[in-house]
């Protein structure tokens with residue numbers, strides 16, 4: 001076990017299990033993905049700390065607990081196809097790749113998409129596709145999705161996301177105005193197409209950017 005392995009296993013026990021994350025698939029995926037390979041070299045010692053970290057271009061890699069809470073709530077099954085909006089470093093996509101059959105991840109900043117593709121390019125992660133684009137439109141050519149995970153603050157749930165979600169599918173997103181904090185929200189799509197949503201708690205994400 002090296003220092004990173006130890007830090008990662010402490011992260012799982014002290015930040016995730018101790019705060020009530022119980023989904024063993026999520027815990028073991030986060031216990032395996034080398035988060036330190038997804039942060040800038042200058043911050044590598046902080047990779048397993050209990051907070052978000054800057055990844056360049058004004059963006060952040062989310063706090064480990066928030067990633068775990070989102071993925072546990074999304075109830076991702078091994079056959080699921082997942083849309084991950086806001087690839088950022090690619091860390092969440094790498095964790096989801098261990099829980100799902102396939103991950104489609106959309107990023108609007110080409111430089112971030114490119115470096116996430118490099119990190120995710122190893123043969124061990126062959127089920128992630130990183131697309132350049134505006135995640136507010138979803139990924140129509142790849143729909144429908146069993147799960148949609150949104151990693152940036154959005155004022156509302158776009159029609160595109162609802163339309164691209166399979167009935168019974170789950171959507172997890174931080175909903176609210178960027179500068180005022182948001183409510184992490186989990187919605188399930190009913191057979192009639194409507195969404196049943198519940199609040200998971202307060203969070204602060206970078207905004208989902210338009211234009």
Ligand code: SAH
Pocket residue numbers: 059060061062085086087088089090091092093106107108109112133134135136151152206207208209210
């Ligand atoms: N899941 C990421 C963290 C994401 S931070 C990780 O694990 O590292 C939010 C990301 O959303 C940023 O990379 C930002 O560039 C991206 N983003 C913001 N607006 C977007 C949009 N409209 N479409 C796609 N990505 C967007």
